[in-house]
Amino acid sequence: MGLELYLDLLSQPSRAVYIFAKKNGIPFQLRALDLLKGHHLNPEFLPANSLQRVPVLKDGDFLLTESVAILIYLSIKYQTADHWYPSDLQARMRIHEYLGWHGDCIRSTFGVSLWAQVLAPLIGIQVPEEKLKRNRAAMDRALQCLEDKFLGDKAFLTGQQVTLADIMALEELMQAVAIGCDLFEGRPRLAAWRQRVEAFLGADLCRETHSVIWSIRELAANKKLPDPPPEMRSRMLLRIARIP
Amino acid sequence: MGLELYLDLLSQPCRAIYIFAKKNGIPFEMRTVELLKGQHLSDAFAQVNPLKMVPALKDGDFTLTESVAILLYLTRKYQVPDHWYPQDLQARARVDEYLAWQHVTLRRNCLRALWHKVMFPVFLGEPVSPEVQAATLAELDVTLQILEDKFLQNKAFLAGPHISLADLVAITELMHPVGAGCQIFEGRPKLAAWRQRVEAAVGAVLFQEAHEVILKAKDTVSLADPSVKQKLMPRVLAMIR
Numbered sequence A: 001m002g003l004e005l006y007l008d009l010l011s012q013p014s015r016a017v018y019i020f021a022k023k024n025g026i027p028f029q030l031r032a033l034d035l036l037k038g039h040h041l042n043p044e045f046l047p048a049n050s051l052q053r054v055p056v057l058k059d060g061d062f063l064l065t066e067s068v069a070i071l072i073y074l075s076i077k078y079q080t081a082d083h084w085y086p087s088d089l090q091a092r093m094r095i096h097e098y099l100g101w102h103g104d105c106i107r108s109t110f111g112v113s114l115w116a117q118v119l120a121p122l123i124g125i126q127v128p129e130e131k132l133k134r135n136r137a138a139m140d141r142a143l144q145c146l147e148d149k150f151l152g153d154k155a156f157l158t159g160q161q162v163t164l165a166d167i168m169a170l171e172e173l174m175q176a177v178a179i180g181c182d183l184f185e186g187r188p189r190l191a192a193w194r195q196r197v198e199a200f201l202g203a204d205l206c207r208e209t210h211s212v213i214w215s216i217r218e219l220a221a222n223k224k225l226p227d228p229p230p231e232m233r234s235r236m237l238l239r240i241a242r243i244p
Numbered sequence B: 001m002g003l004e005l006y007l008d009l010l011s012q013p014c015r016a017i018y019i020f021a022k023k024n025g026i027p028f029e030m031r032t033v034e035l036l037k038g039q040h041l042s043d044a045f046a047q048v049n050p051l052k053m054v055p056a057l058k059d060g061d062f063t064l065t066e067s068v069a070i071l072l073y074l075t076r077k078y079q080v081p082d083h084w085y086p087q088d089l090q091a092r093a094r095v096d097e098y099l100a101w102q103h104v105t106l107r108r109n110c111l112r113a114l115w116h117k118v119m120f121p122v123f124l125g126e127p128v129s130p131e132v133q134a135a136t137l138a139e140l141d142v143t144l145q146i147l148e149d150k151f152l153q154n155k156a157f158l159a160g161p162h163i164s165l166a167d168l169v170a171i172t173e174l175m176h177p178v179g180a181g182c183q184i185f186e187g188r189p190k191l192a193a194w195r196q197r198v199e200a201a202v203g204a205v206l207f208q209e210a211h212e213v214i215l216k217a218k219d220t221v222s223l224a225d226p227s228v229k230q231k232l233m234p235r236v237l238a239m240i241r
């Protein structure tokens, strides 16, 4: 059995892995699953020993979780173009520096709007306005830092070429953009960065990767989203409770 | 100017870097930045890291922040033994996997355990309710279970038969709740045995030296000066969420 990727394109780290594999022509079997239906809790859909989260990579007997680890694995195994994960020491470390900060300030921040507008209501919960206000402030701070400290005057976040850092960042931001947060208003440099990344990836691939997230509000409005099973509900409640 | 490391051994990622550099005989200039005195908020340190956090590294003109990045930089620049971050693709991926996982899970839980149990009440004079403390510790417990079941499993070390960056990053995190007086290894013989192996691999003296500050924290930390507290408070709240 060749390479298999277990993904749900609603999930931002899943999309980063998907877009990277597609862009680089890496052959893989897509194992699409639906988190809202709780597929990841069912060993029929997701290999048992995988922390019940996506993305997951399976390469023969080798099972790997965590988007960053998967991206690095793919870039080495398939010898993708050097710019993604440069062999130059300092250039590569800029990516890890970004990813460290990303984990602290981006990862848990930009998904909150989707939870508030779509996912929490799906199970009848409302996220308090106070938390949403706090989240907007956190997004603002993070965007400022993204623009000033990381992007600066460069074309991409860690240098003059696209790297793993750019796709990780783009996919997180898309989670908020797709449901109507205008993150780029008043941030022309960041807006230009987004265009450069999307242009590099190609409009078709971006459309394909983002189609689910772009349609999520409409699906919700038309009651086309699945009714999460009880075991998924309790996980969702936990996630919602963690919104600071 | 050679390698400079900006650290405070009160901070868990700083301890991992300190142990790693010492253990591998990497020559560096230690620049202590005392967080509890607010030294990281000085203009001088902002030149090194505008985000005003430790750890930070300076190597000539090259400045680098973020503990994982710093560990990986040292690993490659000083050609340390392979087991720390193996060349083998799958073995390396295991280390990367752990390093990515711990970031928002174990790290967050260990930090909260220390702050809720010791730092808020003793250092900031802000009592934390028993319910909040209990919730923090319960969450930590869940994460420890994942660490044991999904990562350690029946292996000697987290990513395989040899010690790697993953183990260093993990143990230095776990010593945070230990410093706060939590008996996290009790009832977890597998994790306790792993801790012994990590300590032995690092060397007892170095391990002790790196953890002296945190292990004494409970008894030595005292109430912050109001002006320091005022400066630190918003950052602490942001960090602890």
Ligand SMILES: N[C@@H](CCC(=O)N[C@@H](CS)C(=O)NCC(=O)O)C(=O)O
Pocket (backbone or CB within 6 Å): A010, A011, A012, A013, A014, A035, A040, A052, A053, A054, A055, A065, A066, A067, A068, A235, B100, B101
């Ligand atoms: N740090 C992980 C995060 C993985 C993760 O949080 N996945 C989410 C979707 S974005 C998930 O599978 N959640 C399902 C659940 O917890 O029920 C990565 O980057 O791969």
Ligand SMILES: N[C@@H](CCC(=O)N[C@@H](CS)C(=O)NCC(=O)O)C(=O)O
Pocket (backbone or CB within 6 Å): A100, A101, A104, B011, B012, B013, B035, B040, B052, B053, B054, B055, B065, B066, B067, B068, B235, B236, B239
């Ligand atoms: N993701 C960063 C986290 C760095 C960090 O949170 N440092 C803390 C100490 S553990 C700090 O300097 N806090 C001071 C502050 O934010 O005021 C890393 O791994 O290096």
